[in-house]
Amino acid sequence: MPQGDxxxxxxxxxGYRLDHFERKRKKEARVVHERSAxxxxxxxxxGKMFAKKRYAEKALMKKTIAMHEESSSRRKVDDKxxxxxxxxxxxxxxxxxxxxxxxxxxxxxxKEKAGKWDVPLPKVRPVAEVEMFRVIRxxxxxxxxxxxxxxxxxxxxxxxxxxGPGFTRKPPKYERFIRPTGLRFTKAxxxxxxxxxxxxxxxxxxxxxxNGPMYTSLGVVTKGTIIEVNVSELGLVTPAxxxxxxxxxxxxxxxxxxxxxxxxxxx
Amino acid sequence: MxxxxxxxxxxxxxxxxxxxxxxxGEPLGAPLYLPQNVGPPQLQEIVNKLLNNVEKMPYAFxxxxxxxxxxxxxxxxxxxVSVEKVLxxxxxxxxxxxxxxVNRCSATIAGHTEAVLSVSFSPDGRHLASGSGDTTVxxxxxxxxxxxFTCSGHKNWVLCISWSPxxxxxxxxxxxxxxxxxxxxxGKQSGSPFLGHKKWITGISWEPVHLQAPCRRFxxxxxxxxxxxxxxxxxKCVICLSGHTLAVTCVKWGGDGMIYTGSQxxxxxxxxxxxxxxxxxxxxxxxxxxxxxxSTEYVLRTGAFDHTRKAYSSPAEMKEAALARYNKxxxxxxxxxxxxxxxxxxxLWEPASxxxxxxxxxxxxxxxxxxxxxxDGQWLASASFDKSVKxxxxxxxxxxxxxxxxxxxxxxxxxxxxxxxxLSGSKDSTLKVWDIRTHKLKQDLPGHADExxxxxxxxDGEKVASGGKDRVLKLWMN
Numbered sequence: 001m002p003q004g005d006x007x008x009x010x011x012x013x014x015g016y017r018l019d020h021f022e023r024k025r026k027k028e029a030r031v032v033h034e035r036s037a038x039x040x041x042x043x044x045x046x047g048k049m050f051a052k053k054r055y056a057e058k059a060l061m062k063k064t065i066a067m068h069e070e071s072s073s074r075r076k077v078d079d080k081x082x083x084x085x086x087x088x089x090x091x092x093x094x095x096x097x098x099x100x101x102x103x104x105x106x107x108x109x110x111k112e113k114a115g116k117w118d119v120p121l122p123k124v125r126p127v128a129e130v131e132m133f134r135v136i137r138x139x140x141x142x143x144x145x146x147x148x149x150x151x152x153x154x155x156x157x158x159x160x161x162x163x164g165p166g167f168t169r170k171p172p173k174y175e176r177f178i179r180p181t182g183l184r185f186t187k188a189x190x191x192x193x194x195x196x197x198x199x200x201x202x203x204x205x206x207x208x209x210x211n212g213p214m215y216t217s218l219g220v221v222t223k224g225t226i227i228e229v230n231v232s233e234l235g236l237v238t239p240a241x242x243x244x245x246x247x248x249x250x251x252x253x254x255x256x257x258x259x260x261x262x263x264x265x266x267x
Numbered sequence: 268m269x270x271x272x273x274x275x276x277x278x279x280x281x282x283x284x285x286x287x288x289x290x291x292g293e294p295l296g297a298p299l300y301l302p303q304n305v306g307p308p309q310l311q312e313i314v315n316k317l318l319n320n321v322e323k324m325p326y327a328f329x330x331x332x333x334x335x336x337x338x339x340x341x342x343x344x345x346x347x348v349s350v351e352k353v354l355x356x357x358x359x360x361x362x363x364x365x366x367x368x369v370n371r372c373s374a375t376i377a378g379h380t381e382a383v384l385s386v387s388f389s390p391d392g393r394h395l396a397s398g399s400g401d402t403t404v405x406x407x408x409x410x411x412x413x414x415x416f417t418c419s420g421h422k423n424w425v426l427c428i429s430w431s432p433x434x435x436x437x438x439x440x441x442x443x444x445x446x447x448x449x450x451x452x453x454g455k456q457s458g459s460p461f462l463g464h465k466k467w468i469t470g471i472s473w474e475p476v477h478l479q480a481p482c483r484r485f486x487x488x489x490x491x492x493x494x495x496x497x498x499x500x501x502x503k504c505v506i507c508l509s510g511h512t513l514a515v516t517c518v519k520w521g522g523d524g525m526i527y528t529g530s531q532x533x534x535x536x537x538x539x540x541x542x543x544x545x546x547x548x549x550x551x552x553x554x555x556x557x558x559x560x561x562s563t564e565y566v567l568r569t570g571a572f573d574h575t576r577k578a579y580s581s582p583a584e585m586k587e588a589a590l591a592r593y594n595k596x597x598x599x600x601x602x603x604x605x606x607x608x609x610x611x612x613x614x615l616w617e618p619a620s621x622x623x624x625x626x627x628x629x630x631x632x633x634x635x636x637x638x639x640x641x642x643d644g645q646w647l648a649s650a651s652f653d654k655s656v657k658x659x660x661x662x663x664x665x666x667x668x669x670x671x672x673x674x675x676x677x678x679x680x681x682x683x684x685x686x687x688x689x690l691s692g693s694k695d696s697t698l699k700v701w702d703i704r705t706h707k708l709k710q711d712l713p714g715h716a717d718e719x720x721x722x723x724x725x726x727d728g729e730k731v732a733s734g735g736k737d738r739v740l741k742l743w744m745n
Contacts, residue, residue, distance in 0.1 A: 081400075081401075081402060081422075081423055081424070083381075083400075084382075084400075085381045085382045085384055085399065085400020085401075085424045086382070086384070086400075086720075087384045087385065087426065087678075087720045087721065088384075088426040088427060088467070088468070088469045088470070088516075089516070089557060089558075089636055089637075089678070091426075091442075091467065091469075091490075092490075092514065092531070
């Protein structure tokens with residue numbers, strides 16, 4: 001690159017070469033071929049970057065050509081004959097197609113059957129059994145270091161549990177899993193994802209605990225558990241006109257650490 | 268009257284003072300003392316005698332809008348009416364002929380490849396035409412119940428079809444805004460298309476034959492907001508009635524020569540037909556006007572044809588007969604117009620006299636899709652999306668009865684020619700026949716596989732045609 005203006009000075013004083021403009025024109029015409037040769041030859045990351053840039057240019061060029069091709073002359077509106085003919089009195093009304101509603105309910109039923117949920121927290125950290133349960137020693141000499149009469153078959157659940165309203169403990173001699181009353185909760189703080197407001201709703205039951213069916217049947221509530229809550233106070237109504245009173249929600253916190261169950265409603 | 272006095276002494280029941288009045292409220296003769304064992308047949312004799320009818324006409328009797336079917340004594344006992352006051356009995360002439368209710372599907376004719384959007388019988392009841400979403404109009408042979416002609420030429424769905432009152436022309440309007448006319452004898456297009464509308468056609472109505480025979484002019488309404496009057500012999504648009512700001516949803520040509528257009532801008536405009544000037548604007552609705560009905564509509568549609576199935580040789584004869592029928596139907600009252608709207612109410616207007624409505628008919632819980640006067644003008648029926656059909660008095664607009672039975676929005680209704688039966692087609696794929704006398708369901712006609720878009724009862728009362736989304740045309744007979 002010239003570091004002064006000597007080229008301009010020479011041009012001013014003596015003018016251009018006789019074939020200057022022709023050579024310039026022809027050189028510019030050859031740029032296309034040179035670019036193409038470069039694109040074919042270049043390798044590695046350099047090649048990839050160049051190819052990306054070249055593609056972007058191509059797309060832009062196509063768009064501008066299409067834009068220019070739109071003629072300003074008005075063409076006759078050529079309506080294609082659509083499916084789903086409706087009479088004149090229904091034309092301006094948008095009626096939700098029954099088929100769509102039907103297929104949606106069927107799909108939802110299928111999903112429920114399969115047990116697959118479209119949940120906000122699809123993956124949760126698995127909780128090990130040793131973390132979930134604490135071994136309780138029972139028997140005559142349970143506190144000896146080494147004792148032949150000590151039994152260790154009882155377990156106490158260290159996580160938050162939900163037991164239904166009609167829950168009665170098994171006779172203490174026979175109960176294997178102890179669910180302490182201090183860790184039993186009946187209500188959950190449920191957030192509606194769209195309305196972004198939180199309600200304190202009663203839990204109806206535990207639907208699924210991701211750690212296993214045993215925990216589901218025990219009623220253990222950990223992060224990621226699907227619970228069913230009573231939403232009658234929200235006043236939701238199905239399209240058929242029935243009032244919705246139970247909905248599923250997924251637990252989003254670790255209740256044993258916080259002392260409360262926070263969940264997000266699955267709409 | 269001497270006969271009555273003798274009867275009074277003979278019977279040991281009490282007698283009651285009655286005053287017979289006609290539907291408009293004018294009394295027929297002086298109040299009479301009638302014994303209480305008098306029933307409708309005796310009342311019929313009295314009325315025939317008082318009116319000096321040459322042939323015995325059937326009448327129905329109503330006391331405070333309730334039909335009198337038993338003797339006066341049982342009625343008085345049931346309703347505990349005092350004998351001291353004069354009892355007003357309204358008599359209504361009934362049609363001489365009686366239509367039998369249809370109860371079976373005689374034919375399911377396939378042919379259309381898309382949903383059937385409109386069906387219509389010709390005014391003499393001999394031809395049947397249907398327009399569909401596959402852009403064709405098909406003519407069906409009623410004798411053999413098979414397809415007769417397929418008329419193609421439209422560019423998009425055929426939304427409305429309309430027969431001329433003399434039965435000579437059939438015109439159809441499509442979603443592309445074009446109107447084509449067909450010759451019902453050959454099934455071929457007669458002439459070039461009527462172009463002019465820019466959006467789809469929502470309704471077509473012919474000029475009554477008693478104003479001009481043979482039929483030449485018809486008016487079409489479109490979504491683009493104007494209504495156009497076309498001449499079928501000149502094959503062009505003669506008048507363009509523009510003024511509505513939104514789509515015109517329905518148009519009717521009245522018997523006194525005025526055109527009524529109802530629109531989505533919540534108004535109804537009344538136009539005169541020589542120059543296309545706006546006469547009146549009827550405001551009052553709160554939402555789109557969906558449907559209009561005229562009290563003389565049935566007579567205008569059928570023209571000179573009636574149940575006697577007489578054929579007319581010349582247009583002049585037809586015009587005279589149609590005029591006679593029209594005048595008889597109209598009486599001395601002016602034409603009544605009813606409009607049904609999306610604001611769940613209907614208005615009863617007398618457009619010739621005033622621009623204020625005579626009555627507001629409320630009661631529906633969803634939009635009113637279709638309103639239709641009975642052929643004798645005494646009743647008015649309305650079909651609504653709230654799954655019910657309501658029956659109203661056609662003269663005063665008072666609510667009479669509600670017909671419930673459909674489980675989906677009711678789309679269209681049609682009357683039988685004797686005004687005794689009402690047919691309704693609904694989204695739940697059934698048709699139902701309702702009895703006007705008993706206010707109950709007469710016949711349920713299931714059979715369609717999908718929504719029923721259009722129903723029509725033939726003017727001779729023999730057949731009912733229905734078409735819908737399942738693409739077949741069903742003919743129902745007795």
